[in-house]
Amino acid sequence: MESPMPLTARALLLDMDGTLVNSDAVVERYWRIWAAEQGLDPDAVLQVVHGRQAHATMAALLPDRPVERNLADNRWMLERETTDLDGVVPITGAPAFMAALDGLPHALVTSADDGLARARMGAAGLPLPAVLVTAERVGVSKPDPEGFLKGAAELGFAPGDCVVFEDSEVGIAAGRAAGMRVVGVGPRAAAHAPDAHVTDLAQVRIEALPGEDGLRLHLAD
Structure with a gap:
């Protein structure tokens, strides 16, 4: 059953570990x-x-x-x-989720460095977004909002037009500090009061809106 109040956004900012990839x-x-x-x-x-x-x-x-x-x-x-990529697998629903985002504005914002991000996304069989904000590209780690703000800026959208997908306490805090809405993914996220929560990415359906109006997120209850 889907939530009666889907979220709309111009762009999505995605954490990696625990959100897209189980490492x-x-x-x-x-x-x-x-x-x-x-x-x-x-x-x-x-x-x-x-x-x-x-x-x-x-x-x-x-x-x-x-x-x-x-x-x-x-x-x-x-x-x-x-x-060491033994045991690195996609989060349930991540392949379909990323496929649905093809052609829509989204960025990876991760505390991993570039090499680790590429290795883990590759091991999980997930495509890399065109915009990557990795550890080398920020001066301060999450929970500082720098990474999410940089991702939004590179995509060309205001923070309030973006939705963050995160699994960790510090990641949720970083998204909130950036002035963005946050969808928590998985059991770790549930305890930290994200704006919405899903068990995994199979509970998310992405609807592209006409023209350049962005996208709508339908979240399962």
């Missing part, structure tokens, strides 16, 4: 290694790693740790995650 298996492998090396509880660490760039998460977990060590560990993690 939890890889993320868990390397964060467990890192947590054990720091003497931290891996299960507790995994509760806060989603959505941010790795070095920003490390700084939040260990605020007195030198920035240089966090950046070095960030590089270590990116190198391994980019080549």
Whole structure:
């Protein structure tokens, strides 16, 4: 059953991990290694790693740790995650969702760097949008809104004309701080009060509106 009040937008801004791509298996492998090396509880660490760039998460977990060590560990993690694609699969409904967006304004806004974004989207069999806002292209990680604001600007739309799809607490906060409406995807998102929520992308139907009027999102209850 679809929601009686569909959302309209001129453009969509899409997070990757947890939203389009399920990469939890890889993320868990390397964060467990890192947590054990720091003497931290891996299960507790995994509760806060989603959505941010790795070095920003490390700084939040260990605020007195030198920035240089966090950046070095960030590089270590990116190198391994980019080549380890075992278990990387599309979120349910993501292939049809991306196919429906072909020719409509949308951008990928991710805390992954360019290499990791391309590797994971490729492993999941998903097409890359023409506009990519990756970690190298922002000065501050989510929950800062910079990435979403940059994506909207590159697509040529005002923030209020955009809808964000996100799964994490920091991503939802970033979309909200950018002045955009947010559709939460999956179980992590439900707890953080997005404007709308779906279990997965199979619950989203995209309707292209006439001319340049954008698109309408029909969301299943």
